[in-house]
Amino acid sequence: MEIERKFWLERFPEEYPEVKHLETDQGYLAWSPVSVRIRQSHDLKTDLWTYILCIKSKGLLSRHEVETPITKEQFAELSSMLDRPLVHKDYHAYQMPDGNILECSEVDHGVFSYAEVEFSSEEEANAWNPPSCLGKELTYLSGFTMGSYYLNGKVPEIE
Numbered sequence: 001m002e003i004e005r006k007f008w009l010e011r012f013p014e015e016y017p018e019v020k021h022l023e024t025d026q027g028y029l030a031w032s033p034v035s036v037r038i039r040q041s042h043d044l045k046t047d048l049w050t051y052i053l054c055i056k057s058k059g060l061l062s063r064h065e066v067e068t069p070i071t072k073e074q075f076a077e078l079s080s081m082l083d084r085p086l087v088h089k090d091y092h093a094y095q096m097p098d099g100n101i102l103e104c105s106e107v108d109h110g111v112f113s114y115a116e117v118e119f120s121s122e123e124e125a126n127a128w129n130p131p132s133c134l135g136k137e138l139t140y141l142s143g144f145t146m147g148s149y150y151l152n153g154k155v156p157e158i159e
Helices: 072-079 122-127 146-152
Strands: 002-009 018-030 035-043 049-056 065-069 087-095 101-107 112-118 134-137
Touching: 002 101, 002 122, 018 146, 035 072, 035 146, 049 072, 087 146
Parallel strands: none
Antiparallel strands: 002 112, 002 134, 018 035, 018 087, 035 049, 049 065, 087 101, 101 112
16 A cells, blocks of 8 residues: 655755665556556666566555566566656655655656655654645645656646
C-alpha cells in the first residue's frame, strides 16, 4: 500500500540534507483502470542503475502499489512498446527533521516540479504539516499524476 501526499514544489529545499539524487526515465504501458509503468533510474551518488516494473491501483491518498525489479534488457524491450517518449525526472530526496523523506522531482527539464511524502498510515498523512517549500496540495485533485501527464503531455491548470 502506498500512502502519500503530493504538492506543487515551489522550490527545492536548501534547509534539508539531500539523501538521494536520481535521473529517472519512465513510461506507461497502461493507465486505466490500473497504471503499469516502467522506470529506469541512475543514482548519481552511487552511479548504480535500477530498472523497475510498477503497477498501481487507482486512488488519491492511498493506493495499492507493486514494484518488481526487471533487467536492463527487459526495460528496453518494454520501452519499445511505448507509443510516447519516456518522461524524464530529476529526482531529489531530502531528510526532514520529522523523520519523513521529502521526494522532489523536476519533470521534463522544467515543465513542472512536484513533491511527495510517503506515510505509514492515512492518520499520519492527514496529521502532517507541510514545510514552506511546498505549494498547493495536489493529493485530492484528479489529473495530477505522472500517468495523466504521460497520457496528455501536460498538467491541468491549478485554480
